Amino acid sequence: MHPIYGIFGTVPVPMGVSSPVPPMRTRFQPFRAAIRGVALCEPLTSALRLIADSGPRNARRMQAHMELKTKRKTLRLISNGMYVITSRSEGHFGAATVTWISQASFKPPLIMAAIRTNSNVFKCMSDSGLAAIHILECNQQDFAQKFFFPTQANDGCINGEPFVDGVTGVPVLRNTPAHIECRVVRIVTDVGDHAIVILEVIEAECRDLVRPLTIAESPWEYGG
Template sequence: MKTITEQQFRQAMGQFATGVAVITCLSAENNPVAMTVNSFTSVSVDPPLVLWCVNRAILPFPAFSNCSHFAIHILHAGQQDLSNHFAIDSEDKFANVPWQPGIGGIPLLEDYLALYECETQNRVDAGDHVVLVGRLLDYKLREREPLLFHAGRYRELMPA
């Protein structure tokens, strides 16, 4: 069997272009928690299910693996700084970021392309990550262009 290194895996998977999302939840102590992801995808129409994957090794893992609800903020073009802000190793990611409570108290950010409020439906162990499946409870959409991610770099849509 071929041995695939972490670097090779990242390089290979990075060819799949994605959007970028910031996912939020409340910790067990009711503090807002957030992280940047690109592993989000839709799963089922009926019932309306989505999934994303969280690394077991990161600080926010306990909060996301135990939360009853989470919010997915799909980022728009120009939100690279927000994406980087929620991807860095920091305990107080909300120091200068305004938010309001949504369903179940989940922190909702002000600026996004799309907002999905979800109830945690299922957790699936998958190697060094856990797959979180959520049921879509509510959503809001805005007319903006998406922020994209490909081969380790942010991108924006070009007209075909």
């Protein structure tokens, strides 16, 4: 059974069978049809008007229509991994756990990352033009947590984790199953509250074929 929605309420009817309500032939019929037509069409026409009249101002008007809780809930359903990105610019180090990362091209192999512009890692990667992205294993939540905090490098460690120099000279965290060394090819800073950094893969090393850590399987959220 599926409901048929009419102007006089909801009538359940079996699938594939037309409404059991007999057609009404009264002198009010045209008025009722007109009222129903207007009621159905009004939200549709206003939505179409908004879409047709597109542009930054109307995009903002359309955003205002969006329910904030629904937007947050829905955007948080986007699947993302959890990574630690590192970089160094002369004596200065940057390292951060990030989740807004995705492959963006096969040829050349590109990765895009959304990075906070006030972070140490952003400063280092924009100065040096190099960064390393580390994949974490699904049981490395403690490791990820170390890089939620401001970068501190000393005694061959970043935030307490030992590193070695990679092929490109970027700091490579030893206790990770895989890493990708990249060069920065473009940085977009004028569209949102994170910089969109496009990186080209220069070197990749897989030490252990693990099940990677994802934001969905973690206790944390970053999105919305």
